Amino acid sequence: MPPRRRTRFDQDQYEMLRRCSEAMDFAEWNGWYAEDLAKTQYLRSTDSYGAHLAGADLAYWYLEGADLRYAQLQGADLSYSYLKRANLANANLSGTNLWRAFLGGAELSGANPDAAVYDGAGKIKYDADQASLLRSAAESGNIALWNDWYQKELSKDGNDIRMYGAHLEEASLRNLDLSGAVLCYAHLEGSDLRHVKLYGANLLHVHLEGADLWQADLCDADLRHAELGGANLAGAKKDRALF
Structure with a gap:
């Protein structure tokens, strides 16, 4: 029996995918x-068919609408x-590490997601300084401190806010008053937001996958285009919130 062909990693394919990810355009x-x-x-009957991305670092990449049929993503x-x-x-x-990956509407027929791993010990961009600034602004009752800084960050030339936002993944923000906070595009996946006041907050395009929003106050908050897959909204107040 001939030896099984090993999947290879293709740097050129990887660079093209990265370029499209950064441009947010997969044409x-x-x-x-x-x-x-x-x-x-x-x-098609071999392990060589499809994109060769085994072991690739694709963490945090924007891959909406990307064609990855038959892709070799083992260990990526x-x-x-x-x-x-x-x-x-x-x-x-x-x-493949799919921890906190957003797969809403993704086509997975014939794929093997059960063979993937969900390892929270992998790469994370959580920024302790950003979390500290948000907490300090909330505790001082002056959320404008955060808003002024964040809006400047979002408006920096050459940056696309959809590509980064604040990195507050897995953050513990329980009981904070974040009323009126600007958190659009922020990464809050898996964060502890129990009892948090987000009254009137700007949560456009925010990432809340797997976040715990138990009894949070979301009244008048703008949650349009927010990603809420797996979020716990039990007991949350949502009067006049926009979804």
């Missing part, structure tokens, strides 16, 4: 990939990646 990748798959159909780090409506049909996810 180049999807066009090239569909053509490449058509040309290499004869390889996709923690906190944004895979909304991505096509992962028949992708090999054995050992």
Whole structure:
């Protein structure tokens, strides 16, 4: 029996995917990939078919709508990646880290997500200084301290706020008064927001996947386009909140 062909990592493919991720535009990748798959159909029965991204560092990448059919993603780090409506049909996810990855609307037919791992000990961009600034502003009753700083960060030339936002993943913010806080695009995945007051807060496009919002006050908050997959909203006040 001939030896099983090993999956290889392709640096050129990786760089193209990175370029499209940073541009938040997958027209180049999807066009090239569909053509490449058509040309290499004869390889479908081997481990060489599809994108060669085994072991790749894809943590926090923006991959919405990316065509990753048949991709070899064994052992890749996709923690906190944004895979909304991505096509992962028949992708090999054995050992892939999908911790806090957002897979809303993703196509997973023929893939093996049960063989993935969900390891919270992987890469995390949590910024203790940002968390400290937010907490100090809340505890001083002057949330404008945070808002003024954050709005300057969001408006920096050359940056796309959808690509970063504040990194407050897994943060413990329980019982804080964050009424009127600007937290649009912030990463709050898995954060402890129990009893937090977010009255009138700007939560546009915020990442709240897996966050605990038990009995939080979300009245008048703007949650349009927020990602709430797996969030606990039990007992939360949501009067006049926008979703």
